Structures are given as structure tokens and as C-alpha cells.
Amino acid sequence: MESFIIRRLGLSLVLLFIISIISFFIVTLTPGSPYPWGELNPKISAEVKANFRKKFHLDRPLPEQYALTMRDLFTGNLRSIKDDRPVMSRIMERLPATLALNVTSILISLSFGTLIGVAAARYAGSWQEVTGSFITFIFIALPGFWISYLLATVLVTNFGVPILGTQSYGIDFPNATAEWLDRLWHLLVPATVLALGGIAAQSRYLRATMIGTMKEDYIRTARAKGLQEDVVLFKHALRNSIRPIISGIGMLLPALISGAVIVENIFAYPGMGRLGYEAVLERDYPTLVALNFVVAALVLLGNLISDILSAAVDPRVRLE
Amino acid sequence: MSTLIQGISQTGQSRFLTRFRSNPFAIPSVLMILVFVVIAVGTALLSSFGHQWPCDPNLTNLEQKLLPPSSLHWLGTDNLGRDVLSRMLHGAYISLTVGVVAVSVSLGIGVLVGAVSGYFGGMTDQILMRTVDALLCFPTFFLILTVVAILGPSLLNIVIIIGLVSWTGTARLVRAEFLTLRETEYVKGARVLGQKSWKIIMHHILPNAAAPILVTAILGIPDAILSEAGLSFLGFGVQPPQATWGNIIADGKTYLLYAWWLNLFPGLAILIASLSFYLAGDALREAAEGRD
Numbered sequence: 001m002e003s004f005i006i007r008r009l010g011l012s013l014v015l016l017f018i019i020s021i022i023s024f025f026i027v028t029l030t031p032g033s034p035y036p037w038g039e040l041n042p043k044i045s046a047e048v049k050a051n052f053r054k055k056f057h058l059d060r061p062l063p064e065q066y067a068l069t070m071r072d073l074f075t076g077n078l079r080s081i082k083d084d085r086p087v088m089s090r091i092m093e094r095l096p097a098t099l100a101l102n103v104t105s106i107l108i109s110l111s112f113g114t115l116i117g118v119a120a121a122r123y124a125g126s127w128q129e130v131t132g133s134f135i136t137f138i139f140i141a142l143p144g145f146w147i148s149y150l151l152a153t154v155l156v157t158n159f160g161v162p163i164l165g166t167q168s169y170g171i172d173f174p175n176a177t178a179e180w181l182d183r184l185w186h187l188l189v190p191a192t193v194l195a196l197g198g199i200a201a202q203s204r205y206l207r208a209t210m211i212g213t214m215k216e217d218y219i220r221t222a223r224a225k226g227l228q229e230d231v232v233l234f235k236h237a238l239r240n241s242i243r244p245i246i247s248g249i250g251m252l253l254p255a256l257i258s259g260a261v262i263v264e265n266i267f268a269y270p271g272m273g274r275l276g277y278e279a280v281l282e283r284d285y286p287t288l289v290a291l292n293f294v295v296a297a298l299v300l301l302g303n304l305i306s307d308i309l310s311a312a313v314d315p316r317v318r319l320e
Numbered sequence: 321m322s323t324l325i326q327g328i329s330q331t332g333q334s335r336f337l338t339r340f341r342s343n344p345f346a347i348p349s350v351l352m353i354l355v356f357v358v359i360a361v362g363t364a365l366l367s368s369f370g371h372q373w374p375c376d377p378n379l380t381n382l383e384q385k386l387l388p389p390s391s392l393h394w395l396g397t398d399n400l401g402r403d404v405l406s407r408m409l410h411g412a413y414i415s416l417t418v419g420v421v422a423v424s425v426s427l428g429i430g431v432l433v434g435a436v437s438g439y440f441g442g443m444t445d446q447i448l449m450r451t452v453d454a455l456l457c458f459p460t461f462f463l464i465l466t467v468v469a470i471l472g473p474s475l476l477n478i479v480i481i482i483g484l485v486s487w488t489g490t491a492r493l494v495r496a497e498f499l500t501l502r503e504t505e506y507v508k509g510a511r512v513l514g515q516k517s518w519k520i521i522m523h524h525i526l527p528n529a530a531a532p533i534l535v536t537a538i539l540g541i542p543d544a545i546l547s548e549a550g551l552s553f554l555g556f557g558v559q560p561p562q563a564t565w566g567n568i569i570a571d572g573k574t575y576l577l578y579a580w581w582l583n584l585f586p587g588l589a590i591l592i593a594s595l596s597f598y599l600a601g602d603a604l605r606e607a608a609e610g611r612d
Contacts (some may be wrong), residue, residue, distance in 0.1 A: 011450075018454035026463065032532040126419055130344055137345075137602070141595035143546055145553045146569060146587035251456070258461030262550055276462055277554065288466055296457040303457075312440040 004311050012304050016297060023292035024066045027285055034058070034285040056081065056286065073290055082282045087290040091272065097166060098240035098271035100254050101264070105198065106249060112195070118233055119256055120203060121210030133207075139200040144259050148193050148266040155189070163189050164268040190267040194259045196197025198252050202245055209241040216240075233268070247310045250303035257295050336607050343603035352596035360416040362407040377406040377563045386579050395579035398571060404581060407563035408589055414564045415593060418479050418548040419541035425483025427490060427537050434494025435521050439502055449495070452488045460485055463537060464547055473556045482544050492538050497529035531608035538601035544592030549590050565590050
């Protein structure tokens, strides 16, 4: 187990290095410039331009720029071109909202995905199952921005409930519970939209593995013992099929962050996706580099944790 | 001998077709894809000959702005009085182009990387696969958005960038296929006979990995269509006045409360187009894997 963890950590460090290279060069090598002025604007003196270049290390050769950017990123000195604040603190203030959104959405996709997947494996081939899998395919094919707008419109105009932001403003809540519920509701709508793809992916995947597991001898034995079908399904088959789903949680994250760029915009949710969109609009290179790096590093961390967890639970993983 | 082999491959093919047809979504989704392609290509052909049906997608008429669907404008008009149906027909062409070209780019890179990695193994494989692992950690859509925004949005930039960031899945799959296939008797035989590596890859291994590659290609098309629609919606897609499905929704979002047709129809078009590709790809995958 220890050698497994050490090997995993070493691999993650290598990946982190590659990630830092990709996130730096994908922004800097793209033609275009981070300067907040037009290159030929005569009203800006050469001195100001030179100072700006020096401040953001733009006067150095690229490899050196990369090293300096990464040093600044890790020491917390990397500053945004937009407002000159440390990039990490800009990201950190968005982190709680992003975590809340992503964790909720992973929980939703995991629970519903598992239930739908088990039901689909149980009733594989029936017309109910075929209809169900058609609906899960719709979940994958739905354009996130479209369904967000439809939901927002219907909920606001037809039901008159506020859904934008993290909580309703201008309302005096009678007690803490009501305020808490209000926040939860504001979280739930965007999280559900984000979770749709995950529900579909998880349930399709679980359905396939479950159908494989259901052909195993021990399932026949369990049935022969006279156990109820639900017990066989959830206790015997699901437990042996769910490990790939658990270790796949880490891979849900990139898609969630991608979706969050759009969904957070529409629901005015102050998470990292919205920060990313703002940084794109402002051509804020340091923030873009840091954001890409931090998100990828978070995904890497998630994968590492889920790998170690599944190795701790299932000895077979350590040998793979 | 040759007839025998032909006979075997024919039964293999017909068994594959039977399995494919037994999926309830297979035929409808393939038909929908055909309709989509005919609309896209037909519109492009007609407009290249100077015919616009039902009318010019960029013809503005402010006296007829924001009209609901009627017999004159089947899907209504937008805030500049442009005919939504005409704009959607042209949007189909953009979506199809984006899907096909982006997937070609990503397939080219993915197959090359996967083949080299799987066939040669060793250090090359390590470096390539660690890069793939690292790329998989990035949120694809955000990466696309970042690069498109810096580079400047245009149809060419968008398809190339979508292709450049979405080859990782294909590379992994092709590598896995190659790892299995390079151990088969006929590949070993070809190697013993002294055939060159690229010939073995092109003639012996790649044709046998064609089915899974085709499946990822088909499943990649809707991913690209959805990415382009999302970019258009955020204002970084194919630029106006060129009509795309994402653009129509983005233009119409200001009028959402009283012009529902600007949102509903293009959204449905994106949904139906990508749904058809996902369903067809899935049916193809199940048929290729031999599951009923």
C-alpha cells in the first residue's frame, strides 16, 4: 500500500509539472497580447509600456517567463493585470461557491445516476428502460445554456421564485433555517443543470457494468438462496460494480468546471467558472494561467484521493 | 479460399447490421442525421448558386421584427426582422462543418498519437500518455474558450482549437486497441516477414481498430457542435451576422420573455442534432462490441 501511494504521488508530481507547462504556454503561445492598450496607442509613453512589461515579466524570454510565473504563483505574488490584486486571493474568494456547486452536483449525479443505472440494469430491454435511456441521452445532448435559460425563465415568470445569485436579497428571513433553505435552493437549481450530464454518464456506465456483474455465479447463488431481488441488486451486484463509478468521480470535475463557465454566468453564481469568463473578457493572462493551473491541479488531487481510497478499499487496484 | 473468407466477413457484416438494427434508436437517429446533412448541404449548395430559401438569412426588416411564427415566417422573426427559419437552415451548415472538421482534426492527432504510443511503447509511450493524462485534467470547454478568446473567434479558429484539445480520448482508445492488436499472430507474422512498422500499422492494425475509432468519431461530432453552440452563446463563436444556432439563442436572450421562438427552435435543433449523433454512436458501439 505504501509503495502504491508513493508511486501515485510521484506520478502526480510529474503530471503537475506537465500541467503547469500546458497552462502557461497555452495562454502565452497563442497569438494575441495581454496589453490593456493598443500596441500603437501614441498617448502611452514608452516608459509606461516598459514598466508594465517589466512588472509582468513580459520583457524576458518565454522559458524564463514560465519559471517566474510559476514562482510567483506558488509564492502568492502573481498579480492580475486587471486589478493588480494577487491572483490566488481572487481565486480563493471564488473557491467556496465553486466547491459548493460542484460537490452538490456530484452528489446529485452520483445518487440519481446510481438509482437509474441499477433500475436500467434490472429492467434491461423493457420499454420502460428504453424510454429511460432515451431520457438520459437527452440529458447528455441538452445544451447547458439553453436549458438554464428555459429553467430560469419558467421558474421566475411562472412561479415567481428568485434563483439568481447565491441568495435572495432584500428579504428579511424569519429565522436562520429559512435563510439556509434559501441558499440551498439557489445552489440546487444550477447544480441540477450541471449534474444532468453526470447523471447520464454514470447511469449508462453503471448499467453496462451491472449487466456484466449480473451474469456472475455469485449472483445466481444469491438468487438460489432465495434472497429478494432488491437485496441481490443492491447488496451483491451494486457493490461489485460501483468501484469504477467511485474512481470516476475525479473525471467528472473537468466537465463540471467547463459547464460552470456557462451555468454560473446565467445564474449569476460567483464561482470560478464566472471568474474565468471575466478573465477571458479582460484578457487577464495571469488569472487565466493560474485558473487553468488551479483547476487542473484540483482535478489531479481529486483523482489522487479517489485512487488511494479505492486502493484502500479494494486490494486488486494496487496491482493495476 | 477467397470466397470462404468473403463468406465469413459477409456474415460478420450482416450480423453487425442485425445487431445495429435491433437497437430501437438506431434507424431513427441515422435518418435524423441524414435529414440534418441534407438540410446543411442543401442550404449551402442553394446559397452558393444565389438562391435563398425561404429568404436571405441576413435580410433585415425592422417593420417585421419579433413576429411570432406565422405562415409567412414559419419560425418567426428576430429583433432585426430576420427570418428565423432561414437563419436556422444556415446554422445547420455551420454546425455540421464544425462537427465534421473538428472531429477530423482531433481524429488525426488522436490516431497518430495513440498508434505511435501503442505500437512503439517505451519512453515515447510514457511521455505521450502522461501528456494525455495531464490534458484530461483540464476543463475542455474552458481551455477552448481561453484560446479562442485570445486568438480571436472565427469558424476556422474554432474548429481547429476544438480539434486540438479533444483528441485525448481517441488517443487513449487507439493506444489500447494497438496494445491488444500488436500481440496478435498476424501482426507478429508481418513483423517476422520484415514489413516496415508504418506498413504494419496502416495495413494490419488500423483496419482492425476501425470500428471503435468510427464510434469515437461519431460521438465526437455532437461534443464539437455543443462546444461551438456554447462559444457562440458566450459571444466567442462564429461571429455575427453569420447565423449559427448558438448565435440565434444569444441574440434572442434579451427578448426571452416575449419572443420564446428565438430560444425554443434553435435550442431544439441543437438538442435533436446532437441527440441523433449520440444515439447513433451508442448503437454503433453496442453493435461493434457484439452486445445485443
